[in-house]
Amino acid sequence: MDFIGLYPTWYEPGIGSGWVVAIIATVHVLFSHTAVGAAILFAYLSTKAYREDRPELLDYIKKYGLFLLIFSYVVGSITGVGIWYSTTVASPRGISALIHTFVWKWATEWVFFVIEVVGVYMVVYLVGKVDKRTHMTIAWVFGLASYATMLIIIGILSFMLWPGKEVWFVEGGYLNGFYGSNTFAQLAMRTAFMLTMTAVVGGIVAARIKDPAFKKEMSRKLGWLGIVSTIVGAALFQWYLHTLPEYAHLVMQNRLPDYFGPSLMAILGGILVYFIATMLQPRLLVTWGAATMVVALLVFGLWPEEVARESIRKPWVAGQYVYSNQVIGRDVPGLGIESEMPRLEAHGLLPLHPFLPEELREVTPENVARAGEAVAITMCTNCHSLSDTGIRPIRRYIGDSSDIVAIKRYMKGSLGTGNTMYMPAMPLKDLEFEALAVYLASLNDPSVVARYQAERAPLAKVQTTEDK
Amino acid sequence: MDANMLYALRDPAGLPFYPVVFMLLSVLTFALHIFAVQVMLGASSLVISGAFRADPHWRRLASAMTDVAKIAVSVAIVIGVAPLLFVQVIYDPFWYTSSVLSARWVIGFIVIMIAAYLLLYVYYFSNYRADTSRTPRSRWAMLVSLALFLVAGFLIHVFTSQMLHPDQWMQWYAPGGDLDTSGASLHAYNPWRFGFFILMAVPAVGAWLLAYARYLSGRADADLGYLAFVNRLGARLLQVGVPLVLLLGGLWMATLPESAAGFGTSIWVWVALAALVAGGIAAHLARGDGERGSYLPLLVLLVVGIVIAAAREALRYVILYGAHAYDFMDYKVNMDWYSTALFFGTFAIIGGSVLAYLLTVAWQAGRTVGVYTPSPAVHRMGVVSIALIALWIVQYFVVGFVVWAR
Secondary structure, rough: OOOOOOOOOOOOOEEEEEEHHHHHHHHHHHHHHHHHHHHHHHHHHHHHHHOOHHHHHHHHHHHHHHHHHHHHHHHHHHHHHHHHHHHHOOOOOHHHHHHHHHHHHHHHHHHHHHHHHHHHHHHHOOOOOOOOOHHHHHHHHHHHHHHHHHHHHHHHHHHOOOOOOHHHHHHHHHHHHHHHHHHHHHHHHHHHHHHHHHHHHHHHHHHHOOOOOHHHHHHHHHHHHHHHHHHHHHHHHHHHHOOHHHHHHHHHHHHHHOHHHHHHHHHHHHHHHHHHHHHHHHHHHHHHHHHHHHHHHHHHHHHHHHHHHHOOOOOOOEOOOEEOOOOOOOOHHOOEEEEOOHHHHHOOOOOOOOOOOHOOOOOOOHHHHHHHHHHHHHOOOOOOOOOOOOOHHHHHOOOOOOOHOOOOOOOHHHHHOOOOOOOOOOOOHHHHHHHHHHHHHHHHOHHHHHHHHHHHHHHHHHHHHHHH | OHHHHHHHHHHOOEEEOOOOHHHHHHHHHHHHHHHHHHHHHHHHHHHHHHOOOHHHHHHHHHHHHHHHHHHHHHHHHHHHHHHHHHHHHHHHHHHHHHHHHHHHHHHHHHHHHHHHHHHEEEHHHHOOOOOOOOOOOOOHHHHHHHHHHHHHHHHHHHHHOOOHHHHHHHHHHHHHHHHOOOOOOOEEEEEEEEHHHHHHHHHHHHHHHHHHHHOOOOOOOOOHHHHHHHHHHHHHHHHHHHHHHHHHHHHHHOOOHHOOOHHHHHHHHHHHHHHHHHHHHHHHOOOOOOOOOOOOHHHHHHHHHHHHHHHHHHHHHHHHHHHOOHHHHHHHEEEOOHHHHHHHHHHHHHHHHHHHHHHHHHHHHHOOOOOOOOOOHHHHHHHHHHHHHHHHHHHHOOOOOOOOOO
16 A cells, blocks of 8 residues: 655643744744845945945944844854745655745755855854945845845745646746746735844944944935835735735635734834934934834734745645645646545545554554544644644544544535635545544543443444454 | 656746856865864863863873864854855755754754853853963863764754655654654754764774874974873874774665665765775874874875765765756756856965965964064965955946846
8 A cells, every 4th residue: 555755743831843843934034034135225325435435434334234234144044944944844844845946946045045154154253344335345245145035034934835837736836836916926025024124133233333423324224124124015015915815815714813913014114213213313212122012013913924924825834735734635737736635535644644653554443542542743743733632633623522423524514525614625535534523522521442442332233243 | 646746846046157156166165165074073172081181292282182172163053155055056956855854953952062162162251361280170061062062963863864864754744644844853864974974083093193293293393202291192093093084884775765875885984984994094103103193194194084974975976966857957047157256266366375374374473482483485375365355345336236237
């Protein structure tokens, strides 16, 4: 029998593996976007420093750059690798799909990463050690290389949500997967908001400028950058929403927490007020104030945005063909990929999973709870915690019930058919649904397992005798 | 776990080019990555040695090596992205399984790396403006930082070791038949293999010091006494380091698992051994005299590193193909010429040109007393660099809009 390519599962009962990924990704977005935006800001400031002979602008670049070395090039770069690591352990087939489709694109991004890392050290440490024209040249190399990294990752992020063109499923081809309406809309929106982040974070450094006139100038520069990019970003966000498929809108309307919308509006409004205030009164630009704005941006802006981006592609985790539970749920003839659903339907999950003990290949009264737990771990824990804490605890969906028959009917109806929005189809065998129901019921009442075994064991014996 | 199961885990999307090319890139980039790691570990050790000594040369060296360690971490991380990418591409069943089985440690690796790097910066910012004659502050931060980097290195060693034991995966994942989904355990390691790669830091930093002395000797304000000290220390580290890693390499080969029986006496090991011995002798002979130092030992060790990386890859192949019948060479190929050409074009043309410009400026600026102003030729390299990246960005949009509109 052909196995399906499922890996072992990492189940983190405290907060859930999905949230581990989300936390690392959100932190990384702040640091990486700020780095790219700052690189472009440095190119602009360095050019101004060269043309107008303004050494104080280079001094600002040096201080902001030193801050960035820790902010973006320690925490940012390590959390960048961290996204790979966390998705590897939380969703190995999801990241594998992206890696195998876009390996050359990631390798190309890596070339720009190397340039970027060399560039940032030179932009920071060669201030005053090379002439201003050379510094400007280095700053432009650094800025453009940084932006190139963004251009690449946006295409991969767009594919993760939805392959660029529908024809990709049939013909394959990297270009068809990479480029689509969402790619450009997302790129435009992120470009704007990365400049917002750059302006907010840049305030932490500008707040420490001693010369009042220069502080005023930098407050205004950062203020205008922040205000314009926030307003443009908000407009581009509408374009981005417009490029999302209808299904994603349905998920947004029905599945996202109610506070997400108001939270995003509040942070955008708050940023505008903040920048207007610091422009009018540079004394208001203080380190703790700017740092508070950075944290607010992270918590009230980036967290809802990243969680929403994760949510609107459900039940898929990558390219609309890998389900969040790691099963391949759709044919992609362009790459010779076959859906695993027919095999699941024919044989069930337990015989096909490479990483299950032999004694769990078949559901029996003796192993029913363990088999059910194995099904739950494999099919559910990417998105649902089996404990009371963490991501979408699964007990919420069955209430206080320990009625095995009712739970089984509910699971078969909602999951077996594949008709539930946001959820993958799970064409399990009848006994596997039963085992899952026993396990879920046991979360509310552990004694149901013994009762079930007492009732079913004699029946199983009769069945075995008849088989003989 | 039999071959049938291993092949089932392989990604059905296939590869966009021939698998052997990804393997070669993996070897090359791993060699560069581990060399940066070794320089970082060696430099950090010298920082600690200098920070606890009163000798002014040691103090000055410690200050310089703080910068080296700080930058080497960045370089190690950024270059390390490439072998991490390529190993996922051709050895996905092994890398993903090994990672999931120790998932908590995989996440821990991120936290440990951030803490280690931040502590390195704590030490740096505590001392970067200070007179080197003063006792450095926050020495504890450097000690803890190095210890954490070693822990992080050990974790990566475990993840790569676990890849080589598919026969034991089920015992690790379901001991006694019960699924262990915690990812809390570390299952396989070889202290000699880990020690071999870590202690390569001794000759690596020795060669680095010789190159550093050679570089500084070109400055008009070079301190000859200090350079002679650096040169002596570098040569000594090379002399001690090469036999040390030979010993550890021997112990590693002697303790290979049964699945790699015979590899210890294979041509790969003899070639690596010969490279190490020849490299050690060549580096010693080329160490330079007095205070001048030499670049050659560094280049020799880089070549030795590539040979060792190739032997390491051969060992992986021997185990996974020989003992587990998994051959990455038969990975399905869905050829994609555009993305293949784009990578190699970017790598060779943009990577080559831009890094040549940046490193030329950095090199010259470091050897110049006062402000460095490049020659017109070097400046043109910079203009060309900007033009090349701008051109790349233009092609991104042109191709993108054509595809989008099609």
